[in-house]
Amino acid sequence: MATKTFVGVFDSDHAVLAAARAAHRRGMNIRDAYTPFPVHGMDEALSLPPSWLSRACLALGASGLTFALSFQYWVSLFNWPMNIGGKPFDASPALIPIAFEITVLVAGVGTVATLLVFRNLLPGRRAPLTALGATDDKFLLVIDDVPDQELKAFFKEHGAVDVKEVLGGAK
């Protein structure tokens, strides 16, 4: 069934947050909100689970650390043991700085790469709804309409300055 999707355009973060909370209470199907800066409290209104990127970051960091340590041990102990000033081959403290740097490198770059790929932020992608000013000073709330919901009235009631219908919808 092809439903209509409406965008409510708001002037402030308070207004869009109030509208999103009201829509959430009424059980409306909120697709997304588009804002110039992250509006705190919107996570609950959109019933989003906490971001899992922290776990991805931990996993990436742990694999970076494991790789860096095991590679350095493999080189220093097995593949090319070098006697430098009589220092022990498995001088663990000496391996820490590089292990740390690689951990940070893999975790940092990996987390950002995960974010970009997961949220489809890739070079040349087209952004939806760019004409409505969500990167400037407008706050958008995108809700799927169902019959008898009177979405336009709902938006107006909550202080939307404009309501637009979008076809195909923004994901």
Added chain:
Amino acid sequence: MSTSHVSALREPLVDGVKDLGQVTRDVCDPLDAHPTPAWYAAFAAALCALSYGAVMVISQIWTGIGSWGLNKTVGWSWDITNFVFWVGIGHAGTLISAILFLFRQKWRTSINRSAEAMTIFAVMCAGIFPLIHMGRPWLAYWVMPYPNPMGPLWVNFRSPLLWDVFAISTYFIISATFWFVGLIPDLATMRDRLPEGWRKKVFGFASLGWSGSHRTWQHYEMAYLLLAGLATPLVFSVHTIVSFDFATSVIPGWHATIFPPYFVCGAIFSGFAMVLTLMIIARKVMNFEGYITLRHIGAICKVILLTSMIVGLAYSTELIISYYSSNHYERFAFINRIKGPFAGFYWMMVFCNVLVPQTLWFEKIRRDVRVLFLISILINVGMWLERFVIITISLHRDYLPSSWTDYSPTYVEIGTYIGSFGLFFTCFLLFCRLLPMIAISEVKGVLSYARSDQDKESRHGH
């Protein structure tokens, strides 16, 4: 923001701005206008310095680094001094972008973008010096452990110089990533306000299809927090590892356990001085006085004052410990610093780094931009001298009096140093013209900070 509760004593972070659209216009409009004559003059000067430096770099690679003033006793001097100087300057950018973020210091939002840019350009400048010092920079990739057909052959993982390679390259990559992630929403803002044309295409490509979707914001904020959490220990590790280059050796004056915290603090000190220099220029030239306010300048001054005192404490600790150690070589290294042929540099350093910042106790001085500019330049000079004092003075009179020497730089070393400033300012001036210098989306987030609605009305009045 409606959800945050701040003390009534807090003052707004941004002066005189009315609404969100105004922020976008204030930051982006200068990028659409033609550059000012002052910008052209500064850019021409920077480009001249850069070209001069490029000629010097080519000539010294052509003839070899024998064209430097180094000798058998002083094996490290201007090159490593400049390297540590530039890396240190970079540290303030990461401190502002990552550590102040974790401490929820919202005043960082006006200056973090340009401070991060400063970090990236400073690390680029720093990287040049060890690269040239290798003598054969076309073999620079030898410092990386890569699979090779030369039998089992790897770099020495137990060498502090190799740690440095990893620290600096990781630092550069993470700083650039952090900077770019912060830029994405603002690139989208630029894209959406530009008319059709090649600039819109470029910003459209670089903004990766950013739409401001909250589902993305949620993960974006987490990624930003994680990056800040990773960059914080990273910034400490980088200068710690730089200090290991010295501290793990057996040269009196270098071989000290105090070095890591001493170097990290000195780095933040010098970096904040450079931030102050750049911000004083930028707020004037770009008309950002409403965003980079005297309160921001004052906060920077307080960080400088604190780190200056820690650096001063480190200087006195070094002197006392060298006396207390009863080690002749150690004692001599410090007597040579304060009374030897380079003593003038030492006392100039103490003057610039310890005495001059003491004036920042006075609010009158913290609000006098012209005096602050002078102070920031003096600190930059002082911190360069600190590295020169540590490196050259510790080397030029070594264990054997028969091998004691003097040191003076050749025009090649001076030219390369001038060239690094040329590179830094060329990049920075291009950045000011091409990208939003203030983090638009972050400033919008703190616009209502410490402002009630009546407050806004009254501010509108004048």
